[in-house]
Amino acid sequence: MIDHEDILNIENDIIGENDEDMIYLPQTIDYLDIERQYKQLMFIHEAAIEQVTAKLNILKGEFQFSNDRNPISSVSSRIKSKESIIGKMQKKGVPFTISALMENVKDIAGVRVICPFIEDVYYVARMLARQPDIEILEVKDYIRQPKDNGYRSLHLIVSDNVTFSNVCRGVTVEIQIRTIAMDFWASTEHQLRYKKDTDFSKEAHDKLKHCAELMAEADREIQNLAGDFDLDQW
Numbered sequence: 001m002i003d004h005e006d007i008l009n010i011e012n013d014i015i016g017e018n019d020e021d022m023i024y025l026p027q028t029i030d031y032l033d034i035e036r037q038y039k040q041l042m043f044i045h046e047a048a049i050e051q052v053t054a055k056l057n058i059l060k061g062e063f064q065f066s067n068d069r070n071p072i073s074s075v076s077s078r079i080k081s082k083e084s085i086i087g088k089m090q091k092k093g094v095p096f097t098i099s100a101l102m103e104n105v106k107d108i109a110g111v112r113v114i115c116p117f118i119e120d121v122y123y124v125a126r127m128l129a130r131q132p133d134i135e136i137l138e139v140k141d142y143i144r145q146p147k148d149n150g151y152r153s154l155h156l157i158v159s160d161n162v163t164f165s166n167v168c169r170g171v172t173v174e175i176q177i178r179t180i181a182m183d184f185w186a187s188t189e190h191q192l193r194y195k196k197d198t199d200f201s202k203e204a205h206d207k208l209k210h211c212a213e214l215m216a217e218a219d220r221e222i223q224n225l226a227g228d229f230d231l232d233q234w
């Protein structure tokens with residue numbers, strides 16, 4: 001059920017109040033069809049994922065033939081599920097409108113880059129910042145300042161310029177960059193969290209945090225070894 005305010009919100013998203021606010025969608029506009037608007041929003045974010053992934057794979061390919069080692073181990077991506085979007089909007093207490101979605105959920109498009117060494121994480125971030133089509137909007141450095149549970153990763157919220165048939169627009173993408181050890185911890189913790197319906201007990205929380213610290217220690221040792229072995233650093 002769409003109320004009048006929702007329709008106005010959708011209209012503002014599409015028309016914008018002035019030229020700077022203009023958001024063009026690449027297909028025909030149907031004000032009343034929120035489902036269609038949602039699909040279009042997913043489409044433009046999928047397009048941005050493809051573009052950012054392609055840029056990263058080009059960098060990875062370039063290192064493959066021109067260097068002894070590669071700062072990028074793997075690149076993966078996902079479009080945020082409807083359930084996860086709804087969950088986040090509920091948690092933030094924002095209305096279920098397209099404008100509130102665009103304003104509050106910056107990780108509809110998500111790309112993850114896994115690197116061998118901690119220094120590679122920052123190197124990849126710098127390479128992305130140099131790309132002319134990419135503007136860094138926000139940096140969340142959970143490596144220098146890990147989350148309370150021990151989560152470590154570098155998150156970049158970027159705007160990637162995507163060209164459609166008659167317009168070029170910036171689309172927001174969250175890029176998570178982390179080491180293999182950080183990724184091992186995060187994927188395992190994610191699985192455990194989904195397995196349990198309730199929050200972790202204090203004991204489980206402490207054990208997981210301890211594991212995250214072991215991973216961080218391993219990362220530091222491996223980084224030192226890279227120095228001892230004179231591996232290419234950037």
Ligand code: 0O2
Pocket residue numbers: 080081084088104106107110140147149151155185186187189190
């Ligand atoms: P999914 O399944 O990836 O969609 P904000 O965007 O600032 O309002 P948010 O979303 O907490 O707040 O931002 P943050 O902290 O940058 O986290 C975004 C994403 O980082 C999460 O997306 C996870 O993918 C990952 N992440 C953050 N904290 C943790 C953590 O403690 N453990 C694991 N395993 N991953 C984490 P979603 O929406 O949770 O999930």
